[in-house]
Amino acid sequence: MLYLENRYPSLLYLENRLEKAIKEDHIQLSVLFIKLAERLYDLRYAAGYSHVEEVAHMVQETLAIDVKLANQYLGVEIGEALESAAKQVLKVCKDKSKDKDKDS
Numbered sequence: 001m002l003y004l005e006n007r008y009p010s011l012l013y014l015e016n017r018l019e020k021a022i023k024e025d026h027i028q029l030s031v032l033f034i035k036l037a038e039r040l041y042d043l044r045y046a047a048g049y050s051h052v053e054e055v056a057h058m059v060q061e062t063l064a065i066d067v068k069l070a071n072q073y074l075g076v077e078i079g080e081a082l083e084s085a086a087k088q089v090l091k092v093c094k095d096k097s098k099d100k101d102k103d104s
Contacts (some may be wrong), residue, residue, distance in 0.1 A: 014040070017074065031072060036070055036078060043085035047092045056093045062086040 018033040039062060046055045063086050071079035 044073045059086045059090045
């Protein structure tokens with residue numbers, strides 16, 4: 001897990017960007033910051049979740065929607081962090097599915 005924490009922007013970084021957006025009266029961006037910070041947090045800890053199908057859906061949604069929103073409105077760093085975390089979680093989901101199939 002330490003590998004993930006060192007590779008992605010910290011939640012503190014996101015919090016600082018959120019404060020800046022609020023000061024500049026960008027309320028819509030503030031909501032988006034919060035949503036994507038929560039998503040990044042969820043992805044970081046998704047490997048421990050037991051419902052692989054739900055996690056896989058969250059990953060697909062992140063790749064299809066959240067990354068694009070982040071890149072367009074919040075910056076490439078946040079989009080890259082989300083994309084990288086999602087791809088890593090997707091790999092974990094696939095590995096768990098393979099293990100589950102072997103046990104069956």
